[in-house]
Every structure is written in structure tokens, then in C-alpha cells.
Amino acid sequence: MAEEGASGFQIHPMDQFIVKPLFGGDHIAWYTVTNVTLWMAIAVVAIAAMLMLGTRRRAIVPSRSQSVAELIYGFVYNMVEEVTGREGVKYFPYVLTLFLFILFSNLLGLLPAAFTTTSHIAVTIVLAMLVFLGVTILGFVKHGIGFLGMFWVSSAPLVIRPILAVIEVISYFVRPVSHSIRLAGNLMAGHAVIKVIAGFATLVVASPVVIGAVTALYGLELLVACVQAYVFTILTCVYLRDAVGDVHH
Amino acid sequence: MATEVLDAAAAAHEAGHTAETSSGMPQLDITTWDNQIFWLLVSLVAIYLIVTRVAVPRIGAVLAERRGTITNDLAAAEELKLQASEAETAYNKALAAARAEASKIIAAARADIEADLAKATAKADAEIEAKTAVSEKRIAEIREGALESVTEVAKDTAKELVSVLGGKADARSINAAVAARLKG
Numbered sequence: 001m002a003e004e005g006a007s008g009f010q011i012h013p014m015d016q017f018i019v020k021p022l023f024g025g026d027h028i029a030w031y032t033v034t035n036v037t038l039w040m041a042i043a044v045v046a047i048a049a050m051l052m053l054g055t056r057r058r059a060i061v062p063s064r065s066q067s068v069a070e071l072i073y074g075f076v077y078n079m080v081e082e083v084t085g086r087e088g089v090k091y092f093p094y095v096l097t098l099f100l101f102i103l104f105s106n107l108l109g110l111l112p113a114a115f116t117t118t119s120h121i122a123v124t125i126v127l128a129m130l131v132f133l134g135v136t137i138l139g140f141v142k143h144g145i146g147f148l149g150m151f152w153v154s155s156a157p158l159v160i161r162p163i164l165a166v167i168e169v170i171s172y173f174v175r176p177v178s179h180s181i182r183l184a185g186n187l188m189a190g191h192a193v194i195k196v197i198a199g200f201a202t203l204v205v206a207s208p209v210v211i212g213a214v215t216a217l218y219g220l221e222l223l224v225a226c227v228q229a230y231v232f233t234i235l236t237c238v239y240l241r242d243a244v245g246d247v248h249h
Numbered sequence: 250m251a252t253e254v255l256d257a258a259a260a261a262h263e264a265g266h267t268a269e270t271s272s273g274m275p276q277l278d279i280t281t282w283d284n285q286i287f288w289l290l291v292s293l294v295a296i297y298l299i300v301t302r303v304a305v306p307r308i309g310a311v312l313a314e315r316r317g318t319i320t321n322d323l324a325a326a327e328e329l330k331l332q333a334s335e336a337e338t339a340y341n342k343a344l345a346a347a348r349a350e351a352s353k354i355i356a357a358a359r360a361d362i363e364a365d366l367a368k369a370t371a372k373a374d375a376e377i378e379a380k381t382a383v384s385e386k387r388i389a390e391i392r393e394g395a396l397e398s399v400t401e402v403a404k405d406t407a408k409e410l411v412s413v414l415g416g417k418a419d420a421r422s423i424n425a426a427v428a429a430r431l432k433g
Contacts, residue, residue, distance in 0.1 A: 014273070014274060014275060015275075017274070017275040017276060019275060019278070019281040019284065019285065028280060028284050029283075029284065030283040030284050030286075031284075034284055034288070036281075036284060036285050036288050036289075040288050040289065040291075041292070043292065044292050044295045044296055047296055047299060051299055051303060051304035052299065052304070055304070055307050055308055055311065058310070058311050059311070060311070060314060060315050060318055066311075069304070070308055073304070073305075073308045073312075074312075093297065093300050093301045093305055094297070096300050096305070097296045097297045097300050098293075100296055100300070101292065101293060101296055117285070117289070120275075120285055121276045121277070122276070122281070122282040122285040122286055122289075123285055123286075123289050126290070127289075130293075184276065188274075188276065
């Protein structure tokens with residue numbers, strides 16, 4: 001209460017996103033081991049543990065941990081198969097890699113004092129560009145110049161086809177932007193809001209309400225973490241369908 | 250493709266590296282991008298290797314094996330069911346055969362018994378007939394004897410009656426009278 005009077009609330013909701021070197025120093029070179037490195041490494045270790053430790057007995061009747069690994073495998077596999085069709089199944093490992101990284105980064109970021117790697121545009125834009133460039137290159141490799149037929153809406157009247165083509169091209173190039181900002185924005189906003197509300201806990205009067213609100217928001221953020229991983233993955237599948245499936249519209 | 254992004258970020262980093270904690274969103278601090286992107290690519294490659302080298306083959310094999318096991322078990326169950334129904338058919342056949350055999354044996358036994366019975370009945374009938382014949386003969390003899398006795402008694406009685414009444418009757422006329430009476 002005394003602090004309140006002196007300097008107002010000391011709430012720094014964005015401080016949690018600062019990239020810091022782990023072993024001191026100010027300069028951040030591309031190879032510097034930072035908190036980004038730490039939390040990505042934790043995500044990799046967690047993924048490895050889930051995928052490798054749980055399944056190491058290769059049981060016909062699965063244990064609980066093996067069931068989790070099989071569940072995620074089946075979930076992503078079915079998603080790829082349903083959305084992109086049989087043709088897309090060979091890109092399943094790439095999709096699974098993206099899904100696992102995003103899901104684990106999102107969930108690990110919810111641990112107190114954690115750093116959320118997927119809340120950074122730098123990370124999500126690379127993920128989105130990997131999908132965007134991969135899909136575009138794959139489309140041209142598979143269909144040649146016919147891949148451009150995707151922008152020519154043959155079911156529309158001839159007059160408005162050029163207009164639609166312009167809109168389609170714009171929407172195609174906006175894809176990686178929305179794809180990446182959706183993920184980073186959701187996570188950043190959620191974490192920042194939790195931090196802001198938690199900052200009010202220094203007010204004794206407000207603290208019971210704050211604890212309740214933070215608990216509720218935390219539950220919501222758990223949902224957001226899973227849903228955003230799912231959304232990113234299913235959009236990846238949808239984009240992939242454009243490349244591997246028939247050129248439609 | 251990602252190396253282009255990496256190069257661009259590195260260039261930006263070299264161009265102007267100012268204070269790390271600039272005000273506003275740390276996300277927009279372009280100086281940390283190369284670091285994040287580098288470690289992101291390292292992590293993605295690591296996850297990709299884990300996924301393709303270990304997880305996908307292993308889990309895929311387990312799922313395929315499970316599917317195979319289930320299919321095999323279902324086939325085995327189907328076969329066992331078939332065997333069970335075959336066994337049931339065989340059992341029913343055996344039961345029917347046994348029943349037929351039993352009824353045959355019963356029929357044979359009944360025929361034997363009937364034959365024995367008929368023989369015994371015939372023998373008994375023959376004995377009864379023989380006995381009846383003997384009895385009839387004896388009855389006829391007895392009847393004959395009785396008739397003779399009646400004549401004798403009638404003659405004696407008539408003689409006695411005549412002598413009691415005071416008559417003197419010779420035997421010959423009485424005999425003749427009794428015989429005439431009996432005849433009539």
C-alpha cells in the first residue's frame with residue numbers, strides 16, 4: 001500500500017517477453033544462449049520425453065503415457081488426412097513437428113516465470129513463412145504454372161473473375177501475416193492481461209478478486225494455448241491442400 | 250527459405266544495435282530476432298528429427314501392429330465360431346444317429362418280446378385245449394355213469410315200491426316198464 005502511494009503501480013506486463021542472455025552480458029548475437037534457447041530446449045526435451053519415453057515399450061495395449069503420444073499422433077494424422085486428403089499424408093511429419101512445437105511452447109509458457117517463445121512475432125513469422133514458402137514451392141512443383149489457376153475463380157461470372165483474382169492474390173499473400181500474428185497476438189495478449197491483473201494483487205482490497213480473475217484467465221489461457229496450436233495446424237493443412245490437392249475454386 | 254529471413258534479420262542486427270530493452274513491445278525489438286530465429290530453427294530441426302526418426306516409425310508400427318492384432322483376433326474368433334458351429338452340427342448328427350439306433354434297438358426288443366409272447370400264448374392255448382379235451386371226456390363219462398345210475402336207482406325204487414304196496418312183481422316186467430318210462 002505504501003508503494004502505491006509512492007510510485008503508483010509497478011506493473012510491467014511486457015517485461016516477461018524480454019529476450020535476455022542466460023549467462024550475463026548485454027550483447028545478443030545470433031548464437032547467444034538466451035531465455036529463448038532455454039525454453040525452446042525445454043520444449044524439445046518435453047516433446048522428446050513424451051514421444052520417446054512413453055512409447056519405448058511399444059505395447060499393443062498402451063500405457064497412459066503411450067496413449068497420450070498415440071492420441072496426439074492420431075489427432076494430427078487424422079487432421080492431415082481429412083483436410084488435405086491421401087496426397088497430403090506424406091507431409092504429416094512436418095505438420096506434426098509444427099503442432100508439437102507450438103502446443104508445447106504455448107503450454108510451457110503458462111508455467112509461472114516461464115518465457116513464451118510463441119508470443120514473439122519473430123518465431124511465429126518464421127513458422128508461418130515456412131508453411132507459406134513450402135506450400136507455394138510445393139504447389140508450383142506439383143502443378144507447374146497451373147498452380148496459378150487457384151486464383152482464377154472459374155465458377156464465377158467472367159466479368160468479375162479478374163477482380164476476384166486480385167482479391168485471391170492479396171488474400172494469399174496475407175495468409176502468412178494472419179497466420180503468424182494470430183498465434184503471437186493471442187499468446188502475448190493473454191499473458192500480458194494476466195500480468196496486468198496480477199499486478200493489482202498488491203492492493204489488499206482487490207487481491208481476492210485478482211486471484212479469482214487470474215485463476216479464471218489461466219484456465220482460459222490453457223484453452224487458448226491448445227486452440228491456437230490447433231488453429232495454426234489446421235490452417236497449415238488447409239494451405240497444404242491448395243498445393244497437393246486439385247486446383248479448385 | 251528460412252535462411253533468407255535469418256540473413257535479413259542478421260543484417261538488421263548489424264545495421265543498428267541499440268539498447269536491448271527499448272520501450273514498448275519486446276517483440277518488435279528487431280535486434281533479438283536473429284537469435285530467436287536461429288534457436289527456433291535448431292529446435293524445429295531437433296523436433297523434426299525426433300518425430301521422423303523415432304516417433305512416427307515407432308507409433309506407426311505400434312498402431313499398425315495393434316490393427317493387425319485386432320484383425321487377427323477377429324479372424325481367429327470367426328474361425329473358432331465356425332468350429333463351434335461345426336461341432337454343434339456333428340453333435341446334432343451324432344445325437345440323431347444315436348436316437349435312430351436306440352429306436353431300432355427298441356423295435357428289435359419289442360419284436361423279440363412279441364414273438365416270445367406269441368409262442369408262450371400258443372403253448373398255453375394248446376395246453377388249455379388238451380386239458381379241456383380231457384375234462385370233457387371225463388364229464389361225458391361222468392354223465393354216462395350218472396344215467397346208468399339213474400336207471401339202476403329207478404329200477405330198484407320201482408321194485409321196492411311194488412313190494413311195499415303188496416304186489417309181487419317180477420324183475421323182468423319192472424325193468425321193461427322203467428326202460429319204457431325213461432325212454433319217453
